[in-house]
Amino acid sequence: MLGLQRWKAGSLLASWIAYWAGLVGISVGSGLWKAWQLTRQPGVRGTISASLDDGRLLLSVHPASDAAGAWTFNTSVATALAWIAVPPLALWILWLMSRPRRSAQPQEEVSMLDAPEPTAPVSRHQEGTPVRR
Numbered sequence: 001m002l003g004l005q006r007w008k009a010g011s012l013l014a015s016w017i018a019y020w021a022g023l024v025g026i027s028v029g030s031g032l033w034k035a036w037q038l039t040r041q042p043g044v045r046g047t048i049s050a051s052l053d054d055g056r057l058l059l060s061v062h063p064a065s066d067a068a069g070a071w072t073f074n075t076s077v078a079t080a081l082a083w084i085a086v087p088p089l090a091l092w093i094l095w096l097m098s099r100p101r102r103s104a105q106p107q108e109e110v111s112m113l114d115a116p117e118p119t120a121p122v123s124r125h126q127e128g129t130p131v132r133r
Contacts, residue, residue: 004094004095004098005098007095012091012092012095015088015091016088019087019091020088023083023084027073027083028073030071031059031060031061031071031072031073034061034063034069034071035048035061038061038063044063044064045063045064045065046061046062046063046065047060047062047064048060048061048062055076055078056074056075056077057073057074057075057076057077057080058072058073058074059072059073059074060072060073
């Protein structure tokens with residue numbers, strides 16, 4: 001987290017993507033690997049299923065020939081949503097809090113943010129619209 005104030009929005013997005021990839025890899029990675037093997041190996045049969053049942057997320061991979069090779073995943077939808085959303089949201093809040101405030105910027109940077117003074121005088125036309133001369 002050192003240097004969080006120097007991160008740009010792209011760095012923050014990249015950290016979210018890395019977090020989500022790691023989350024998928026750790027939580028359901030082995031099941032995805034078994035499902036990929038089940039669908040790619042010739043002559044192998046089995047069942048792959050995903051369902052929502054009474055607020056629970058259920059995932060399972062069951063090869064027909066090997067009962068010991070079955071994989072299941074079971075969690076509540078609220079827990080899954082919390083794991084997906086809360087850590088990136090917390091990182092975003094920390095990133096926002098670490099950013100320098102405009103009032104805390106040095107004076108030379110603040111003056112660069114101001115709009116330049118107009119060089120030509122502004123006069124009013126009869127209808128009340130400004131006209132530059």
